[in-house]
Amino acid sequence: MICGCPVFDYEHIDGFDVTGHDDTRMTLLCPEHHREKTAGRLPISLVERWNGNPFNVGAQFSKGHPLYYEPNSGIVLKLGNLHFEPKPGFSHLVGIAAFGDFALGVGVTDTGHPVIDIDIRDQKDRPLFIVKSGELRVAPVNWDVDFVGTKLVLRSAPGQKVLDIALEATDGAVSVKAADFHLHGVHMTVGTKTKTGGFELPEMDGFWAQLTMRGLGIAIGDVAPPGYWFHLPIPRPS
Known part of the structure; x- marks a missing residue:
């Protein structure tokens, strides 16, 4: 959602231990941003912001x-x-x-x-x-x-x-x-x-x-x- 990478992981925005597999609280992150989120360096608020306005919406192509x-x-x-x-x-x-x-x-x-x-x-x-x-x-x-x-x-x-x-x-x-x-x-x-x-x-x-x-x-x-x-x-x- 953040960078438009066509290869991604599924991410539990609040953490699996909090919501489980609730698809309304899941998003798509590239492996790099997923790692940053898991490490606590990528705030949930930023993930939510990009989840509401994904990179590829309106784009002709995904990121290379x-x-x-x-x-x-x-x-x-x-x-x-x-x-x-x-x-x-x-x-x-x-x-x-x-x-x-x-x-x-x-x-x-x-x-x-x-x-x-x-x-x-x-x-x-x-x-x-x-x-x-x-x-x-x-x-x-x-x-x-x-x-x-x-x-x-x-x-x-x-x-x-x-x-x-x-x-x-x-x-x-x-x-x-x-x-x-x-x-x-x-x-x-x-x-x-x-x-x-x-x-x-x-x-x-x-x-x-x-x-x-x-x-x-x-x-x-x-x-x-x-x-x-x-x-x-x-x-x-x-």
Whole structure:
């Protein structure tokens, strides 16, 4: 409530020993502010003030949060049963791009460090969930974001998954179990949201499934990014 961090703890404002699990006297604090409150350095009056006027109300995005990714072995991006693997020494993102922006990808920085890039939007091209160069931001308009351990689920309504992803960093995998979203007017579905179990473009009647692409990405749009891409040269939807 105080800083807008998208990763938080549940906090009993008056203390659990006073109110128990009374949801009218509970709030959300990031781990840092939770620690300050528990230690007595953050007054209850300030917590109550921010609880009545949360940081993210009216904000386009939450505060940025680092999304750590340090695989022990080779990098792989899994979109359902469609897998992307880089060639040795690659310097470009692998995954899906639409009109120059990467919807789902994994790449490396100039220093050789791997990062995750995600751009999930709604039908009106309003950003819902963004990861740029390893920093995560969430739009408060989402109905629910569930980030527990290394698994993240984004929902637009009860039972409606927009994104279901697991960061299996021990084996280098970024695994998208399900996704149903838009980017720049292009509708995309992944995994359990598809008929084939891979990656589909419903509006274009195209799909990729049960393949492993090495050193290759799928670029949607009038111009392909530089490098090694499978290019779908289509005009940007109006």
